[in-house]
Every structure is written in C-alpha cells, then in structure tokens.
Amino acid sequence: MVKLRLTRVGRTHDAFYRIVAADSRRARDGKFIEIVGRYQPTMKENQIEVKEDRALYWLHQGAQPTETVRSILRKQGIMKQFHEEKQAAKKERKAAATAEQSAG
Secondary structure (H helix, E strand, O other): OEEEEEEEEEEOOEEEEEEEEEEOOOOOOOOOOEEEEEEEOOOOOOEEEEOHHHHHHHHHOOOEEOHHHHHHHHHHOHHHHHHHHHHHHHHHHHHHHHHHHHHO
16 A cells, blocks of 8 residues: 655754655655655744645545645645545536436
8 A cells, every 4th residue: 555654864853854655564764656745844934845746646546644744735735635626526426427327
C-alpha cells in the first residue's frame, strides 16, 4: 500500500521533512516513489511546500496520508479539493446510471 508520509532530512537539531509517496513496508527514511513536498517545522513560520497536482494524483490512486501529512494537506486546502472532486465524480456516476436506466 502506498502512503503519503514524512521522511526526515537535514542536520541534527535542524531537521526538515520531505512529504513523499512511499510503500508502507519501507523504512521511514528508506526508498520512496516520489517527493510530493517539503515541511520545515523549525522555522518561525512553518514553511510548507506541496506539489498540489501530484498530491491529488496520489490521493486519487488510493494513497493513504499519515495523520501529520493529512493535517498539512488540510491546511493547504488539498484535502478539501480531493473531497470535492470525489463528490463530483460520484454525482456524475449517479446521473449517468439514472440516465441509462431511463433510456434503457
């Protein structure tokens, strides 16, 4: 299973994290599939950079974000956008099924 999670990089006492898509069976700092963003909690203002299109791609592919990554994506508005896209697709499927039943 693919997870969106944090990978620690940086120096001792000056860490920052990458948001990566990785196989859940791999080690925290091990091999990953793709870098989706960065998170620097040690700065005065937590610096967060996320590639929105890639994060949405992995969410649509079924990747499960960890709690921390989910909260970061929620702050960036990506989780809301993902939810809205899922709801729109669900409505389209329902409308198509209804139209097919009435035509058939």
